[in-house]
Amino acid sequence: MKIDIxxxxxxxxxxLTPEEEExxxxxxxxxxxxxNKLNELDTQNVEPTFSVIDLSNVMRNDEVLPSLSQDEAxxxxxxxxxxxxxxxxxxxx
Amino acid sequence: xxxxxxxxxxALEGLKNKDFSSEELTSKYLERIKKIDKELNAFxxxxxxxALNQAKKVDELxxxxxxxxxxxxxxxxxxxxxxxxxxxxxxxxxxxxxIDNYIPPYDATATKKLKDAGVVIIGKTNEDAWGHxxxxxxxxxxPTRNPYDLTRVPGGSSSGSAAxxxxxxxxxxxxxxxxxxxxxxxxxxxxVGLKPTYGRVSRYGIISMASSFDTIGHITKTVYDNAKxxxxxxxxDEFDSTTPDIPVPxxxxxxxxxxGIKGLRIGISxxxxxxxxxxxxxxxxxxxxxxxxxxxxxVKNVSLPHTGYAMSCYYILVPAEISSNLARFDGIRFGxxxxxxGNEAKRRIMLGTYVLSSGYYDAYYEKAAKVxxxxxxxxxxxxxxxxxxxxxxxxxxxxxxGEKTDDPLQMYLSDIFMCPIxxxxxxxxxVPCGFxxxxxxxxxxxxxxxxxxxxxxxxxxxxxxxxxxxxQPKI
Numbered sequence: 001m002k003i004d005i006x007x008x009x010x011x012x013x014x015x016l017t018p019e020e021e022e023x024x025x026x027x028x029x030x031x032x033x034x035x036n037k038l039n040e041l042d043t044q045n046v047e048p049t050f051s052v053i054d055l056s057n058v059m060r061n062d063e064v065l066p067s068l069s070q071d072e073a074x075x076x077x078x079x080x081x082x083x084x085x086x087x088x089x090x091x092x093x
Numbered sequence: 094x095x096x097x098x099x100x101x102x103x104a105l106e107g108l109k110n111k112d113f114s115s116e117e118l119t120s121k122y123l124e125r126i127k128k129i130d131k132e133l134n135a136f137x138x139x140x141x142x143x144a145l146n147q148a149k150k151v152d153e154l155x156x157x158x159x160x161x162x163x164x165x166x167x168x169x170x171x172x173x174x175x176x177x178x179x180x181x182x183x184x185x186x187x188x189x190x191x192i193d194n195y196i197p198p199y200d201a202t203a204t205k206k207l208k209d210a211g212v213v214i215i216g217k218t219n220e221d222a223w224g225h226x227x228x229x230x231x232x233x234x235x236p237t238r239n240p241y242d243l244t245r246v247p248g249g250s251s252s253g254s255a256a257x258x259x260x261x262x263x264x265x266x267x268x269x270x271x272x273x274x275x276x277x278x279x280x281x282x283x284x285v286g287l288k289p290t291y292g293r294v295s296r297y298g299i300i301s302m303a304s305s306f307d308t309i310g311h312i313t314k315t316v317y318d319n320a321k322x323x324x325x326x327x328x329x330d331e332f333d334s335t336t337p338d339i340p341v342p343x344x345x346x347x348x349x350x351x352x353g354i355k356g357l358r359i360g361i362s363x364x365x366x367x368x369x370x371x372x373x374x375x376x377x378x379x380x381x382x383x384x385x386x387x388x389x390x391x392v393k394n395v396s397l398p399h400t401g402y403a404m405s406c407y408y409i410l411v412p413a414e415i416s417s418n419l420a421r422f423d424g425i426r427f428g429x430x431x432x433x434x435g436n437e438a439k440r441r442i443m444l445g446t447y448v449l450s451s452g453y454y455d456a457y458y459e460k461a462a463k464v465x466x467x468x469x470x471x472x473x474x475x476x477x478x479x480x481x482x483x484x485x486x487x488x489x490x491x492x493x494x495g496e497k498t499d500d501p502l503q504m505y506l507s508d509i510f511m512c513p514i515x516x517x518x519x520x521x522x523x524v525p526c527g528f529x530x531x532x533x534x535x536x537x538x539x540x541x542x543x544x545x546x547x548x549x550x551x552x553x554x555x556x557x558x559x560x561x562x563x564x565q566p567k568i
Binding site: 003005008009011012013014015016020024027028030031032034035037038039040041043046047048049050051052053054055058060068072073075076077078085087 | 199335402404408416423427429430439440443459465505
């Protein structure tokens, strides 16, 4: 089994060094091979489980509650300006 | 007071009788941390000033209001908090470099409930970064050592929490359990560790690992102490829609009921007593089962036929949820850039992204979600025949630091007896069941969803007769 590590890293928005690409390129197939054990099971008529407890449509009233102040919300942002979070340029001039 | 032999139960009595103050108690633990934590590395942050201020406030409350012990169930008790718990204005790193400068502007619900109950937060404990690990070695801030043998791991991911309680650096500590992370360190450090039913304790404000698996537990020396904490943390939370509105029993009251173990049906699942399990670990677990039998329990052999598929199921679904949850760490609103993730986080992000990616979703993710159904049904079927299951916590004794770090698959297999419990969302309590030379061994008592009260009762009777918690590490 071969995995397109560069493609997966791009999907994950995860910058990897060439060494890491090589490392995960070797490790991941080994782990995925182990998972093939699941193919021993016939699951054609089995429903998947995404939640283990029996709850559905849990709603709260649509009303405004106290929340963080602008200062608190911005406190941890590495770059900010005029009470806003500063991000990298997306569009080139 | 002697902090080596104190529990929450007798600390509360001591505070109530004014044998000592919360400030004195807190100072003792702070001194102990200063003395030994360089070796142990159980704490990432020690909040000496905050802890002493809180202790002084507690002492004033105790002086002025005799009924305060009814109102605030854990008043004055020094706690360590796993560094995944948001603590307002107190640095919360998740054991990672990415957010090693992050100061939460709010408290997790569990943090808030414990603060309201009067606890003193001594500091934030070390862990495998983001909860990814079984040994504590994946912390970006250095591994924690096992107080019973400093060359060995304390178990993870709540590594610092277990080491801190075992080494008497605090009286109790919080943890999280996604696949083993409260129970394994409890097992490796001779402690009682609860993985509650999924949804029993709110996840709000606790940094997510895998949202459909994460449970919020804690680590203590005794069963009573553990039950007391759950009385505080459990219950519906409007900020976590997966917390059902099921009443929270007074767990400690149930412990004192006279009704014993007689007639309790204990299941032994053959899939947990297999080749490759350390012989001493297995025989100590079976010795505990025999002990229960002598107390009047009925032992029955049962089968959980899909157990062998649990590891694969778990290590597909959990990394998938991890890769989604860690997507939010983009270095824009808080923290550093994504290249700063540690090795294990990167590995899991890659694995999770792969199993969710176009063309592989059906083969891996959906397949595993279907196997999850089968594993959950195994437990539902078994609990028609027995009240609880007793199985080993770990297939091995606490292992050497560095022994498994180069082989991720071997490391993942440390969770083999624990991750099925998270797949099914049921509760499990790690209870000490003896020692092999100087190394602790734990067993799991497992029950159906929302059976924590029963697990505590069963464990309590056993603990009363064995008292392994009295055996302290030499550090």
